[in-house]
Amino acid sequence: MPHHRRLHLRGVVLPDGDQRDLWVVEGVVRTEPVRDADTVATGVWLMPGLVDAHCHVGLDADGAVPDETAERQALADRDAGALLLRDAGSPADTRWIDGREDLPRIIRAGRHIARPRRYTRNYADEVEPDELGATVERQARAGDGWVKLVGDWIDRDVGDLAPLWPQRALMAAVDRAHQLGVRVTAHMFGEEGLTELLAAGVDGIEHGTGLTADHLATMAERQVALVPTLVQLDNFEAFAAAGEAKFPSYAAHMRSLYASRLQVFADAVEAGVPIYAGTDAGGVLPHGLIGQEVQALGQFCSTEYALGAASWRARRWLGRPDALTDGAPADLVVFDADPRTELGVLRHPRLVILRGRLVG
Numbered sequence: 001m002p003h004h005r006r007l008h009l010r011g012v013v014l015p016d017g018d019q020r021d022l023w024v025v026e027g028v029v030r031t032e033p034v035r036d037a038d039t040v041a042t043g044v045w046l047m048p049g050l051v052d053a054h055c056h057v058g059l060d061a062d063g064a065v066p067d068e069t070a071e072r073q074a075l076a077d078r079d080a081g082a083l084l085l086r087d088a089g090s091p092a093d094t095r096w097i098d099g100r101e102d103l104p105r106i107i108r109a110g111r112h113i114a115r116p117r118r119y120t121r122n123y124a125d126e127v128e129p130d131e132l133g134a135t136v137e138r139q140a141r142a143g144d145g146w147v148k149l150v151g152d153w154i155d156r157d158v159g160d161l162a163p164l165w166p167q168r169a170l171m172a173a174v175d176r177a178h179q180l181g182v183r184v185t186a187h188m189f190g191e192e193g194l195t196e197l198l199a200a201g202v203d204g205i206e207h208g209t210g211l212t213a214d215h216l217a218t219m220a221e222r223q224v225a226l227v228p229t230l231v232q233l234d235n236f237e238a239f240a241a242a243g244e245a246k247f248p249s250y251a252a253h254m255r256s257l258y259a260s261r262l263q264v265f266a267d268a269v270e271a272g273v274p275i276y277a278g279t280d281a282g283g284v285l286p287h288g289l290i291g292q293e294v295q296a297l298g299q300f301c302s303t304e305y306a307l308g309a310a311s312w313r314a315r316r317w318l319g320r321p322d323a324l325t326d327g328a329p330a331d332l333v334v335f336d337a338d339p340r341t342e343l344g345v346l347r348h349p350r351l352v353i354l355r356g357r358l359v360g
Helices: 067-079 095-099 129-142 167-179 194-200 213-222 236-243 248-271 290-297 303-309 312-317 343-347
Strands: 007-013 018-025 028-030 038-048 050-060 082-087 105-108 146-150 152-155 160-163 183-188 204-207 225-227 281-283 332-335 351-354
Touching (some): 038 312, 050 312, 067 082, 067 281, 067 351, 129 146, 129 167, 160 248, 167 183, 167 194, 236 248, 290 343
Parallel strands (some): 007 038, 204 225
Antiparallel strands (some): 007 018, 018 028, 038 332, 152 160
């Protein structure tokens, strides 16, 4: 564990853009001078710790992983500057991470909820529609204020993406989640089923490549969150190629969704849909990709919007402190250049400070 010493930094503090001195003492930020502090950086840019709003600690392509693998995943995220993780579904018990001062904070959604044989093996709590409400209750207890539904996936009988849940089951399940005080998010690639999910009152859409103008208008009005996971969407061609021989309609659909994705997300920004940065790390992707994800967001929005999607706006959305003000938790990332000018800077933090400790 790095020594917990007093730190001093001077630089441009985002998002306000003012040049200031900050001190770190006993795990919090201070704005008045502190004695015996070590100056660790000057002439730099400082941001509240980054957020990966869609990842899976404790998961790989085959399902749950041992604790030592989950630890390596969390360390990779931390070293990339992602100090707050929204775990959007994992079969692994990672509560032990909460006791580690050197690992990121995690907000869990319990386990994915899907129908039998309608999602990746070993990932989900697989149930039929009449069990959905009870399963939401179970995963709400396992999570930290979120549950995660698989809204669509390939239906081999149809040969294409198709929704998993009937409307009545969705309505009852989302209502029950809200009664329990938890939010509901849903995995969605395609167009079909989005209207029903939004009508049921979900609080978030993951991926969202099939969103239409009507869907975006509804999401903007209700401030339903969208986490596009752009680095994961780059795998759509591989998904299409793998299924093309048996399911040509599915393959064509996935390619079409990929081709239109940036326009869909640009339209979402224009409509006022809140967008946040998430990598979908775990499963098939490595952890530590948050800088790459933010850089990809810059393809359809301003640099400051993309930065907020992975820092202060995301923290506010998840109910965590969102600014480096006096008394705030000392979770911050330090860069040698201005990320507002070049988003690629986020891929190479100079320093990472977690709970007041210099960890990277």
